[in-house]
Amino acid sequence: MSDEGLDGEGAGRASRRTVLAMGAIAASTVVTIRPAFAQAAGSVMNCQIPIPAPEAGAQNIAADGSLVAPGTPGSFPPAPRPITGEEAKALLNSGMSPPGMDGQQAQAYANYIRRLQAGTSGFTCYASLQMPR
Amino acid sequence: MAGRVYTADPSQERTAVPLESLVAVYHARSGMTHLLAPPASEILEALGQGPGDADAILARLEAQYEMTGSGFREAISARLEELEASGLVQAK
Numbered sequence: 424m425s426d427e428g429l430d431g432e433g434a435g436r437a438s439r440r441t442v443l444a445m446g447a448i449a450a451s452t453v454v455t456i457r458p459a460f461a462q463a464a465g466s467v468m469n470c471q472i473p474i475p476a477p478e479a480g481a482q483n484i485a486a487d488g489s490l491v492a493p494g495t496p497g498s499f500p501p502a503p504r505p506i507t508g509e510e511a512k513a514l515l516n517s518g519m520s521p522p523g524m525d526g527q528q529a530q531a532y533a534n535y536i537r538r539l540q541a542g543t544s545g546f547t548c549y550a551s552l553q554m555p556r
Numbered sequence: 557m558a559g560r561v562y563t564a565d566p567s568q569e570r571t572a573v574p575l576e577s578l579v580a581v582y583h584a585r586s587g588m589t590h591l592l593a594p595p596a597s598e599i600l601e602a603l604g605q606g607p608g609d610a611d612a613i614l615a616r617l618e619a620q621y622e623m624t625g626s627g628f629r630e631a632i633s634a635r636l637e638e639l640e641a642s643g644l645v646q647a648k
Binding site (some may be wrong): 440442446448450451 | 580588589590591592593594595598620621624626627628630631634635638639641
């Protein structure tokens with residue numbers, strides 16, 4: 424839209440002024456199209472999953488990912504450090520073990536991550552890994 | 557009458573993409589994206605000159621645009637409240 428008649432009017436004034444329709448007071452002009460998950464997606468690679476969650480105490484991880492008493496045959500000790508979001512993604516999607524962890528141990532940890540439930544440490548990190556990017 | 561004074565985050569905190577007559581604004585601090593229709597995007601831009609109340613914003617817009625419609629001040633106040641609800645601006 425142009426505003427004929429204003430061009431050249433008054434020195435020091437913008438020679439072309441855009442028309443801005445103010446609209447009705449009740450007309451909504453701001454729509455939020457993406458909730459806060461966008462931020463979770465941005466930080467997913469930096470989040471961490473402790474295995475097991477600190478609230479679980481000193482338990483071992485069975486091959487199927489369940490928590491078992493220390494010393495249970497076939498189980499693995501807690502992960503020496505939390506697994507990062509990036510490592511968890513590689514582990515879950517392509518079976519790549521995080522550095523310093525062997526294949527079977529890493530697979531037990533992968534199963535533990537898959538069983539994480541809301542409210543457990545690391546769940547938010549795992550949930551955000553599932554989001555389409 | 558002095559109205560509520562509003563401030564906006566620095567423009568570096570936002571990424572704006574024009575979509576025909578709308579503007580999509582990604583707000584880095586909140587991780588949220590908003591679609592703004594005129595005059596909300598122009599009001600947000602006007603706040604880039606510094607904090608201001610509805611009267612100050614009206615003066616800034618009048619300096620830049622040929623405004624049409626009526627009840628400018630009330631319309632600007634309503635848009636500022638919307639922008640505040642979205643988190644893009646804060647009231648002091």
